[in-house]
Amino acid sequence: MIKEKDGIHISGEEKFVADSRKALGDVNIASHAHMDHAFQGDGKIVASDLTRRLLESRLERELELNEHPDVKLIDSGHILGSTAALIKTDDKRILYTGDVSTRNRAYIDGFDPVDADILITESTYGIPAYKFPEQEQIEENIKAWIERTESPFLFGYSLGKAQKIQWLAQKFTDKPLVAHGAVMKMNKVVEKHTDLNFNARPYGENKGLLENGEGIFIGPTRFAKSDALNKLVNASNGVKAGFSGWGMADQYKYRGGYDKVFPFSDHCGFNDLVEMVRKVDPEKVYTHHGFDSEFASYLKREEGINARALKENQASLTDF
Ligand SMILES: [Zn+2]
Structure with missing residues (x-):
């Protein structure tokens, strides 16, 4: 039985629960350290060591890792540790x-799909309107824009996106990076546990x-x-x-009050999702998050896949 209820529940002889905020399974899996999925219960988790470290820093407590002979973790290319x-x-x-991207971006390698009988995938961008341009093109555009912009102010999720933006900015200019406290906090953990270094200065003292x-x-x-930020934006043009x-x-763009937007994502775009499903070649697909119904319909209609x-809270009895 497969069910979504504060995470994904897979119940057979043993109960596997992924990305639940509570500890509800015999085996609890944490795919990555974004707070919308973050494990906050008791007991051990099956996760990468880096996900554990990031979660510990965000939750401000220690977590214990677990291994299970029937669970194999594979880099999903979403954020570090995912x-x-x-x-x-x-x-x-x-x-x-979990959350997934098949694209190589900045310093992270994309997910390499493996064969499976049943695929449970996120479908955040599961409609054709979210076919992203080639990643190389997106990063070229970012480079050109950063090079010609005198005073850039860049915005992205503080864990994952912000580090990739800093990495690119560092590559494209010599200007010092000034990061908001939320980003500095995540930088610190990433720098401690990886080879990455962003050399960012704290915003408070570097206005x-x-x-x-x-x-x-x-x-x-x-x-x-x-x-406070808009004052600085105005002062510096x-x-x-x-x-x-x-x-x-x-x-x-308009809702966020941005002058410029880059479709740089940590998730699969629509085409990436379709391509991933083809490679996994499953007999059944379950979708969740974002355009889940739309993507499942597309897979049925266009790819002839049972999705x-x-x-x-709706359980799906599956054939195992
Ligand atoms: Zn995420």
């Missing part, structure tokens, strides 16, 4: 992607650099419309850019 889980039951292999247009600002999206897959739709959306 993993998909390949779960072996008696006769089926179930692949749970002067921004005022004079000498630095590049990086902050979380929720900060883009704050008065700054330009604000948002980085998100939602940037494929015009509303994103359906997992709806909250």
Whole structure:
């Protein structure tokens, strides 16, 4: 039985629960350290070591890792530490992607799909409007824009997106990076456990650099419309850019108050999702998040695959 209810529940002889905020399964899997999925219960988790470290820093407590012979973790290319889980039951292999991107981006390698009988995938961008441009093109455009913009203010999710933006900005200019506290906090954990280094300066003490247009600002999206920030943007003739897959739709730019938007995403775009499903070549697909029903319908109609959306609290009896 497969069910979505504060995470994904896969019940056979043993109960596997992925990305639940509570500990509810015999085996609890944490795919990555974004707070919308974050494990906050008791007991051990099956996760990558980096996901554990990031979660510990965000939750401000220690977590214990667990291993399970029937669960194989595979890098899912979403953020540092993120993993998909390949779960072996008696006769089926179930692949749970967690949040996933198949694209190589900045410093991260995309997910390499593996064969499975049942695929449970996120479907955030599961409609054709979210066919992203080639990644190389997106990063070229970012480079050209950063090079010609005097005072750039960049916005993205503080864990994952913000580090990739900083990595690109560092590659494209010599200007010092000035990061908001939420981003600095995540930088610290990433720098401690990986080879990455962003050399960002804290925003609080370096507003002067921004005022004079000498630095590049990086902050979380929720900060883009704050008065304090807009003062600096005005003083430096700054330009604000948002980085998100939602940037494929015009509303994103206006709602976020951005001058410029790049569809740089940590998730699969529509085409990437279709391509991933073909490679996994499953007999059944369950979709969740975003355009779940739309994507399941598309797979049935266009790809002839048995697919359906997992709806909250609705159990799906599957053939295993
Ligand atoms: Zn995520």
